[in-house]
Amino acid sequence: MTGAAGMTQLVFALFCAPFLLGVANRAKALFAGRAGPPLCQAYFDIWRLFHKSVVYSTTTTWLFRAGPVVSLAATFVALCLAPCGGAKAVFSFDGDFIVMVYLLGLSRAFIVLAALDTGSSFEGMGASRELQFSLLAEVGLLLCLFALAWKTGMLDASSICGQLTVEAWRQEAGVLSLLAAALLLVLLAESSRIPFDDPNTHLELTMIHEVMVLDHSGPELGMILYGASLKMWILGTFLVRLVFPLRTGNFAADLALFGGAMVLLAVGIGIIESTMARLRLLNVPKLLLGAAALPCLAFLLSAGG
Amino acid sequence: MMANELQKIGNAEPVALLKIPVLAISEWREAVLQEVRAGARICALFALPPRDSPVDPADGLARFGALKSRLYAVLGHDREAALAVCATDVEKAYPSLSQVIPQAHWFEREIAETCGVIPQGHPRLKPIRAPLSDAPFFEVAGDSIHEVAVGPVHAGVIEPGHFRFQCHGEQVFHLEIALGYQHRGxxxxxxxxxxxxxxxxxxxxxxxxxxxxxxxxxxxxxxxxxxxxxxxxxxxxxxxxxxxxxxxxxxxxxxxxxxxxxxxxxxxxxxxxxxxxxxxxxxxxxxxxxxxxxxxxxxxxxxxxxxxxxxxxxxxxxxxxxxxxxxxxxxxxxxxxxxxxxxxxxxxxxxxxxxxxxxxxxxxxxxxxxxxxxxxxxxxxxxxxxxxxxxxxxxxxxxxxxxxxxxxxxxxxxxxxxxxxxxxxxxxxxxxxxxxxxxxxxxxxxxxxxxxxxxxxxxxxxxxxxxxxxxxxxxxxxxxxxxxxxxxxxxxxxxxxxxxxxxxxxxxxxxxx
Structure with a gap:
């Protein structure tokens, strides 16, 4: 039963991940007084890209072609480890969240290698920025997960999330809200949203993530887009499981609740993007260090208490 | 203070060409320099190539030969609401103003480009309309210096221009802008x-x-x-x-x-x-x-x-x-x-x-x-x-x-x-x-x-x-x-x-x- 439930969650995630992008964009459009693109625009884009042919630069090698494929595969495996819904993840074992974080790291490493493989100055710049910032974001994410593991006394992601209940919030609201804030920052940074990156900009010189994938085209660009939405779903999972501890016990109802919470999260991202400007690139590491400092503070608080 | 020999005019006030003093190049240079030191801005600095000469050499008013270009300088005194105009005739080359008056540098590059008159000693003599030239860009050498070239085709729907950055990491040491892609004559x-x-x-x-x-x-x-x-x-x-x-x-x-x-x-x-x-x-x-x-x-x-x-x-x-x-x-x-x-x-x-x-x-x-x-x-x-x-x-x-x-x-x-x-x-x-x-x-x-x-x-x-x-x-x-x-x-x-x-x-x- 748990296996089947895990699979259902996984399929749900695979289908719904691009929808979050549509929701965030719609929220931004409403704030700006525009109608905005259709909610399913990300699906249309991915569909369109998968029907296109690919253009390869003559300066690139196999690394460039391997990049999107390995990246998507690694993200997919990471998704299998994430408890996105009420039930256990498809794979669950002690320390699985560490594997998950480094699978996401592997995924990023291949995008970066593919970017460097093109030899373009833009992509080199993007790769350098991505590595610098993700190095800091990774610290924040890992510390958050360690803190959660320590608080709940569990070692696998599914059980950790299972322990995040209303009762836990009643006892440890301070610590948990610090962790939630840190997770939100990591989520925004990793999914290249404002205030870290601007997903809408056309200005190559200011981009972080987008500039690394300028040379990709067709299905491979589709894979990157889809992989990015899966990554957002994975990171969103932990935040949502932490912030919305309500559960009914019924698998279908829990999954629906979870899906609804994810949509609310996307709306929240849209609101954040609509109400603040992007940070100067110089200040991005400072905010990310802040994101890493929050779980440290959580450790101290709970050690002291 | 305005030097006496220069013709003063107001905005949109015509002046007869004969009234504009045509100075020897050294005097002209000195006059422009004096004006700029007195707080004037260069509003215009341009050449009248021989073929556009308003005065026909045949009619007895041949003040400059067919091979000479006439340089006009229009200097604006913002506080005095007055424009000073002076001219000089140059043949192939003249000592550049840009060495002492930085704001002349772009004008002189254009003069060299349009008339072939060389401002000698110009610190950066290169056409200002890039597609006409294969002149090299400034380069910075050294460890971890990298060059970023942007344009002339941009990601947005904007006009074409080329930007060349010499960077150290994220820091820009030098930017050189090359324009001219929209030159229409x-x-x-x-x-x-x-x-x-x-x-x-x-x-x-x-x-x-x-x-x-x-x-x-x-x-x-x-x-x-x-x-x-x-x-x-x-x-x-x-x-x-x-x-x-x-x-x-x-x-x-x-x-x-x-x-x-x-x-x-x-x-x-x-x-x-x-x-x-x-x-x-x-x-x-x-x-x-x-x-x-x-x-x-x-x-x-x-x-x-x-x-x-x-x-x-x-x-x-x-x-x-x-x-x-x-x-x-x-x-x-x-x-x-x-x-x-x-x-x-x-x-x-x-x-x-x-x-x-x-x-x-x-x-x-x-x-x-x-x-x-x-x-x-x-x-x-x-x-x-x-x-x-x-x-x-x-x-x-x-x-x-x-x-x-x-x-x-x-x-x-x-x-x-x-x-x-x-x-x-x-x-x-x-x-x-x-x-x-x-x-x-x-x-x-x-x-x-x-x-x-x-x-x-x-x-x-x-x-x-x-x-x-x-x-x-x-x-x-x-x-x-x-x-x-x-x-x-x-x-x-x-x-x-x-x-x-x-x-x-x-x-x-x-x-x-």
Whole structure:
């Protein structure tokens, strides 16, 4: 039963991940007084890209072609480890969240290698920025997960999330809200949203993530887009499981609740993007260090208490 | 103090070519230097190539041989409302001014490019229109230096230009801008005019400054014919020029907000820019003000009954701009992006002769409307807005202050129209349809300055002995300001370039001509 439930969650995630992008964009459009693109625009884009042919630069090698494929595969495996819904993840074992974080790291490493493989100055710049910032974001994410593991006394992601209940919030609201804030920052940074990156900009010189994938085209660009939405779903999972501890016990109802919470999260991202400007690139590491400092503070608080 | 030997003229005041002193090159150099030391700016520095010579060597007035180019320098004394003009004849080369007067460097590069006259000792002699040259770019060598080339094809729908950055990590050591991709040969096409196309060329010198350039042109033409436009026409010209400023400044505030990813102001201002363009369209049917101006007046009136509705729309749009701008100024994340980014010092600004809102954002209080008032600005006084920071914030802030001042000016001009102070025709009878085209005074030079929304627009018109255009020099404010952008980027983060660029918002085609 748990296996089947895990699979259902996984399929749900695979289908719904691009929808979050549509929701965030719609929220931004409403704030700006525009109608905005259709909610399913990300699906249309991915569909369109998968029907296109690919253009390869003559300066690139196999690394460039391997990049999107390995990246998507690694993200997919990471998704299998994430408890996105009420039930256990498809794979669950002690320390699985560490594997998950480094699978996401592997995924990023291949995008970066593919970017460097093109030899373009833009992509080199993007790769350098991505590595610098993700190095800091990774610290924040890992510390958050360690803190959660320590608080709940569990070692696998599914059980950790299972322990995040209303009762836990009643006892440890301070610590948990610090962790939630840190997770939100990591989520925004990793999914290249404002205030870290601007997903809408056309200005190559200011981009972080987008500039690394300028040379990709067709299905491979589709894979990157889809992989990015899966990554957002994975990171969103932990935040949502932490912030919305309500559960009914019924698998279908829990999954629906979870899906609804994810949509609310996307709306929240849209609101954040609509109400603040992007940070100067110089200040991005400072905010990310802040994101890493929050779980440290959580450790101290709970050690002291 | 102005040196005695130079001819002093006012804005749009023709002067006979014979009255302009033609100095020996060393004296000319000394005179220009003296003027600049006395606080003058170079408004124009250009060459009249031998083939465009207004004086036929055959008719006994062969003051320069067929192989000599004549260099004209037009120097503006902003505080004295006076322009000094002097000329010199040069053959193949002359000692460059740029060694001692940095603001001459771009002009001298253009002179070398168009006439083949070499300014010797120029620190960076290279054509300013890149596609014509294969001259190398500046290169910085050393450990972890990398070069980034952007353009001429850009990711957005903008004009073509090439930017070459020498970077150390994210830090820009040097930026070199190569333009010229939009060179159309406009100045050459204007020779022999004015003709039916001339006004159209003016309105498309830089499409977003149609009114500004057309106004500079008609303002140069009218004194050569010896007429003054009717007062009502002058008021309507003023309204159109200020509407153009409003539309572009509002659009710029929106674009600055978009560049830092602040959506509310970006989307509001994008729409509001259209409101101001539509107001221009309500006067003449064209959102960019095409075919509104013509020598002798304007072609469209603002009828009495339409003025009330016009004022109401204007007030509404200004109120909305106010709200959108308040959002911008109240957001600390936006201010954090604007402040201390792309700083140009007041010294650099004066050295390079920057103009317009860019100069006023460095605390330099130059504005043609106040310094060289012409047309309606002789009656309507302008409060010049300045801000001392020299950064992106200052440039945005100056635009905002100018938006309010333009709103005030248009209101007062509208009430002037409504109260009947400016009753009368809108087109001088010499230019009514069906009349033979008036003849321009021969052998004259006239300098026409207009404060367009980007800054000082300078047109220099020289007529030949038949009253045709012998040389028409256009200096768009962008011509002065592109080098300011290069300086603004020194030691900045390369990721801040788009923001700095937008805060200057210069014209490519206005520069390339």
């Amino acid at each position: 406009v100045e050459r096409a204007l020779i022999g005019g004015p003709g039916l196309r001339t006004l159209h060329y003016m309105e498309t010198l830089s499409g977003d400054t149609s009114i500004g350039h057309a106004l500079a042109y008609v303002q140069a033409m009218e004194p050569l014919v010896g007429i003054e436009p009717p007062r009502r026409a002058a008021a309507i010209r003023g309204i159109a020029l200020e509407l153009e400023r409003l539309a572009n400044h509002v659009g710029d505030l929106g674009a600055l907000a978009a560049d830092v990813g602040y959506l509310p102001t970006a989307s509001f201002c994008g729409g509001l820019r259209g409101d101001f363009l539509n107001l221009t369209a309500r006067i003449c049917g064209s959102r960019l003000g095409r075919k509104l101006l013509r020598p002798g007046g304007v072609c469209f009136d603002l009828p009495e009954n339409a003025a009330v509705e016009f004022t109401r729309s204007l007030e509404g749009a200004l109120r909305h701009v106010n709200e959108a701008a308040e959002l911008l100024w109240s957001r600390s994340s936006v201010l954090g992006r604007f402040e201390h980014v792309g700083v140009v010092s007041a010294e650099t600004c004066t050295d390079l002769g920057l103009v317009g809102p860019v100069a006023r954002a460095c605390g330099v209080k130059n504005d043609v409307r106040a310094d060289f008032p012409s047309g309606i600005y002789r009656h309507a006084k302008v409060a010049v807005a300045t801000h001392a920071g020299g950064d992106v914030f200052s440039r945005a802030r100056v635009r905002w202050l100018e938006i309010q001042e333009s709103g005030r000016l248009i209101r007062s001009l509208l009430s002037e129209l409504a109260e009947g102070l400016a009753e009368g025709p809108i087109l001088h009878e010499a230019f009514r349809a069906g009349r033979a085209a008036p003849v321009l005074a021969p052998d004259r030079l006239v300098v026409s300055l207009v404060e367009g929304w980007r800054g000082e627009i300078c047109h220099v018109l020289i007529t030949d002995r038949n009253g045709r255009i012998a040389r028409y020099k256009v200096i768009d404010p962008s011509f002065h300001n592109w080098s300011g952008l290069e300086m603004a980027l020194r030691n900045q983060q390369i990721s801040d370039f788009p923001l700095c660029n937008k805060s200057f918002n210069l014209s490519y085609c206005g520069h390339d001509l």
